[in-house]
Amino acid sequence: MSEPEITWLSPDTAQIRQPKSSHWEAPFLFLLFGRERSLLIDTGATNDEAVFPLRATIDRLTDEWLRRNRAVFTRPYPLVVAHSHAHRDHIAGDPLLVRRPGTTLVGTTPAQVISFFGFHSWPDETVEFSLGRRIVDVIAGPGHEPSAVAFFDRATGILFTGDTVLPGHLYVRDRAQYRATIERLIRFRAAPTAPLVELRGAHVEMSATPGVVYPPGTLDQPDELPLPLSPRVLDRVLSALDASEDAPGKPVVRKRFVLVDE
Numbered sequence: 058m059s060e061p062e063i064t065w066l067s068p069d070t071a072q073i074r075q076p077k078s079s080h081w082e083a084p085f086l087f088l089l090f091g092r093e094r095s096l097l098i099d100t101g102a103t104n105d106e107a108v109f110p111l112r113a114t115i116d117r118l119t120d121e122w123l124r125r126n127r128a129v130f131t132r133p134y135p136l137v138v139a140h141s142h143a144h145r146d147h148i149a150g151d152p153l154l155v156r157r158p159g160t161t162l163v164g165t166t167p168a169q170v171i172s173f174f175g176f177h178s179w180p181d182e183t184v185e186f187s188l189g190r191r192i193v194d195v196i197a198g199p200g201h202e203p204s205a206v207a208f209f210d211r212a213t214g215i216l217f218t219g220d221t222v223l224p225g226h227l228y229v230r231d232r233a234q235y236r237a238t239i240e241r242l243i244r245f246r247a248a249p250t251a252p253l254v255e256l257r258g259a260h261v262e263m264s265a266t267p268g269v270v271y272p273p274g275t276l277d278q279p280d281e282l283p284l285p286l287s288p289r290v291l292d293r294v295l296s297a298l299d300a301s302e303d304a305p306g307k308p309v310v311r312k313r314f315v316l317v318d319e
């Protein structure tokens with residue numbers, strides 16, 4: 058077993074990467090701490106704790122954060138587990154957290170996501186979710202998958218985009234909805250609730266060589282591109298969508314992503 062890769066993006070924000078050795082998809086998970094609760098975005102591609110000990114990792118990071126912030130909190134400190142979208146490699150770890158004390162799992166169907174976050178006019182809507190003195194905007198994001206959302210963390214300025222926008226394959230499953238989602242994110246970028254610093258998706262598949270992608274199944278990516286993307290990438294995704302309309306079914310290769318119309 059190799060350890061998950063932990064990066065603190067801020068004192069209250071942990072990025073967790075599932076080890077490549079446990080699953081070639083090696084998705085990224087994010088744990089955001091607030092004054093009243095924490096939010097885990099995604100649970101990874103496996104429920105095998107022998108290869109990726111999700112529960113132990115969440116417990117360890119939570120203990121560490123609570124220790125640092127001891128005076129402020131009473132226990133149990135609640136955890137909400139939500140998902141960027143419902144594909145298997147982002148929800149497989151859910152069963153490992155079901156019985157964790159103080160933990161609420163958000164369901165993975167569009168109806169469950171809509172009802173938990175309180176959307177009234179999905180998908181043309183952004184709603185607020187409070188962690189306690191820390192607000193996350195939940196932006197409807199279907200197109201790659203029907204229940205997909207993006208999370209904008211006002212505290213760090215990071216837009217968590219799941220598989221909708223990432224340095225790798227952008228699989229478009231519903232073209233009209235995907236386009237509407239990219240346009241929604243561009244509108245959000247034009248009037249963000251806090252300065253928008255960068256996008257972080259759920260995988261890295263691009264190499265550092267522009268336009269060169271590691272094929273699905275790759276376990277060793279010595280030259281991979283860093284995860285964060287500039288907010289400007291949204292314009293390039295939109296123009297790649299236009300290009301793909303001109304040549305349906307043909308992957309559109311750009312420097313930092315490959316758009317694949319499915």
Ligand SMILES: [Zn+2]
Nearest residue numbers: 144146220259
């Ligand atoms: Zn994925």
